[in-house]
Amino acid sequence: MALPAPLDILRNTFGYEAFRPHQAEIVDAALTGRDVLAVMPTSAGKSICYQVPALALTARTGGITLVVSPLISLMADQVGALRQAGVAASFLNSTLGVRERADVLYGIASGALSLVYVAPERLDDPAFVETAAARGVALLAVDEAHCISQWGNDFRPSYQRIIEFLEALPARPPVMALTATATRAVRKDIVSALGLRDPFTVIASFDRPNLSFAVSRPRGGAEKDRMLVGFVRERAERSGIVYCSSRRSVEEVCELLRNEGLPATRYHAGLPAEERRRNQEDFLFDRSRVMVATNAFGMGIDKSNVSYVVHYNLPLSLENYYQEAGRAGRDGTKADCLLLYSPGDVHTAEFLLSRSEPREGLTAEQRELLAERDSERLRQMVFYATTTECLRAHILRYFGEEAPAYCGNCGNCLTDFEEVDATTDSLKVVSCVARIAQRGRAVGASMIVDVLRGSRGEKVLRRGFDRLSTYGIMADVPAARVRAILDELVFLGVLARTGGDYPTITLTPASGAFLRREAPWDGAFTLKVAKGAPHRGRVPAPPAKTRAATDVSELDAAGQELYARLSELRGNLAHEQNVPSYFIFSNATLVDMCAKRPKTSDELLAVSGVGAKKAERYGDLFLSALNG
Numbered sequence: 001m002a003l004p005a006p007l008d009i010l011r012n013t014f015g016y017e018a019f020r021p022h023q024a025e026i027v028d029a030a031l032t033g034r035d036v037l038a039v040m041p042t043s044a045g046k047s048i049c050y051q052v053p054a055l056a057l058t059a060r061t062g063g064i065t066l067v068v069s070p071l072i073s074l075m076a077d078q079v080g081a082l083r084q085a086g087v088a089a090s091f092l093n094s095t096l097g098v099r100e101r102a103d104v105l106y107g108i109a110s111g112a113l114s115l116v117y118v119a120p121e122r123l124d125d126p127a128f129v130e131t132a133a134a135r136g137v138a139l140l141a142v143d144e145a146h147c148i149s150q151w152g153n154d155f156r157p158s159y160q161r162i163i164e165f166l167e168a169l170p171a172r173p174p175v176m177a178l179t180a181t182a183t184r185a186v187r188k189d190i191v192s193a194l195g196l197r198d199p200f201t202v203i204a205s206f207d208r209p210n211l212s213f214a215v216s217r218p219r220g221g222a223e224k225d226r227m228l229v230g231f232v233r234e235r236a237e238r239s240g241i242v243y244c245s246s247r248r249s250v251e252e253v254c255e256l257l258r259n260e261g262l263p264a265t266r267y268h269a270g271l272p273a274e275e276r277r278r279n280q281e282d283f284l285f286d287r288s289r290v291m292v293a294t295n296a297f298g299m300g301i302d303k304s305n306v307s308y309v310v311h312y313n314l315p316l317s318l319e320n321y322y323q324e325a326g327r328a329g330r331d332g333t334k335a336d337c338l339l340l341y342s343p344g345d346v347h348t349a350e351f352l353l354s355r356s357e358p359r360e361g362l363t364a365e366q367r368e369l370l371a372e373r374d375s376e377r378l379r380q381m382v383f384y385a386t387t388t389e390c391l392r393a394h395i396l397r398y399f400g401e402e403a404p405a406y407c408g409n410c411g412n413c414l415t416d417f418e419e420v421d422a423t424t425d426s427l428k429v430v431s432c433v434a435r436i437a438q439r440g441r442a443v444g445a446s447m448i449v450d451v452l453r454g455s456r457g458e459k460v461l462r463r464g465f466d467r468l469s470t471y472g473i474m475a476d477v478p479a480a481r482v483r484a485i486l487d488e489l490v491f492l493g494v495l496a497r498t499g500g501d502y503p504t505i506t507l508t509p510a511s512g513a514f515l516r517r518e519a520p521w522d523g524a525f526t527l528k529v530a531k532g533a534p535h536r537g538r539v540p541a542p543p544a545k546t547r548a549a550t551d552v553s554e555l556d557a558a559g560q561e562l563y564a565r566l567s568e569l570r571g572n573l574a575h576e577q578n579v580p581s582y583f584i585f586s587n588a589t590l591v592d593m594c595a596k597r598p599k600t601s602d603e604l605l606a607v608s609g610v611g612a613k614k615a616e617r618y619g620d621l622f623l624s625a626l627n628g
């Protein structure tokens, strides 16, 4: 019998036409028995990276794939979605009773299950270890792998059990570590703490092109509330999350929205478990469109049709912000991420930091170091809230990625940018790098900016950079502008930035041609830059149209009518089975259906997100709704 190829599994079981960037390489590495470290942003599609191998490996070796995950609610969610696609999956965590647990162990032992999610706390259960060892573990995937790092922002001591578990197995399976936390220190830690062996490493771009970022700067509480209400009202038909920094603020904001007739519900750790569960379900099932919550909400919520995330208060770090904002648009459709920022918010944030839980098992020195890191992270968050530069570029650079100075799809780019001719200035920047290189020096970007602007700083003078011919030749250009030009040059490859903890700026093979203004550098060097005037920001309008139809708003009138019909059918099916509607099909899948309008079940299979199992289960119903 021919064994299923990964691409066939992706198409037949998951209904996706092609692998997304990096997925195919990761799957192949796992199938050849190699360890993997995958750093990919939220929504990049990390789950497919172990789900496809799980099915291939069960078919090939009979072994099971285990997925360690810290998030109990995520497990139920993912297993539910996998079962819809016909995958034999289950989970083991503290929510199971004795009987259920025995069922799962039997499923592992008998070979019935292909993939099991396990909470780290369960890993040292002797019955589990014995059963898994007897069946044979084909792959161990560690989700949220940054939890093993003491330097990450979510350290979980229970993750240390993974190593012991691996050691208890008669044969060590390949280990796949997955995380959306990008910093270098955490990455290094994951490799050593999990004992990864020469891992195939993927560090994906953190850009989420379908997310549009914006910051609005209300003068005070009343204006902030008005902005929020206006923003939510414009999106009354869509689901969104409003994050607040305290329980009290959740209560107030939820009340505010409800008083305005907006269907809001709330979530924070102070509510009884029963209410939390109910509210979360109301949101998942689209009964309440708006979730007002503290950051306690969302870790486990795999809702793919969240179309906006508003931060009513300042998050404590860009890591937090990007993770929370990233819960929008997971189905790839366009979504908005708005930060409402009033200057007073910094004090609240500082207060929250000062009150954060003491970290156990650390020396006083380590604790102080962590506290310093925390305030540095907050400072970076404030930079984001106040910058007039491209917000996307700001985020990507924070995560160590090169990015163009202008994305055209963020609040700042859309309101505060102008195109300038920087031909002369760009030549000055490159010459300055060349002069410093001639002296056999390599320095970072901020030093180059300092030299060009004629800084009298101690480091500049000590190295004698004030004697360079390029010293002070851009004294009249604001530092941010010089920096923007430099970043753009790096992005275009005219200059390069080295890796490492102290990146320096170097010349590239293109630098010479650029200085001589040879093709392709013979034209004007224009640049979209921030106007520089501080502004209060505008509340962005809902997403506008683009080429590929990924959002219902992009369908023509007939398409939208069709969408409404399909959406109703989906709602009924979801209701019957008591599952969230996106378990049946995501919004993106419905939009694609309305765009492609399949007539036969083969055509239906060409719709993104329709796999064999779902086609079999729901195909006839949707085809007749489409063609009826």
Ligand code: ADP
Pocket: 016, 017, 018, 019, 020, 023, 040, 041, 042, 043, 044, 045, 046, 047, 048, 302, 304, 330, 331, 586, 608
């Ligand atoms: P992550 O774990 O990286 O945050 P997920 O694994 O939850 O992301 O994937 C995000 C969404 O993208 C899910 O709805 C998933 O089904 C979808 N997805 C993943 N891979 C593909 C693919 N190759 N083609 C289309 N959609 C995909």
Ligand code: ZN
Pocket: 389, 390, 391, 392, 393, 405, 406, 407, 408, 409, 410, 411, 412, 413, 414
């Ligand atoms: Zn931008």
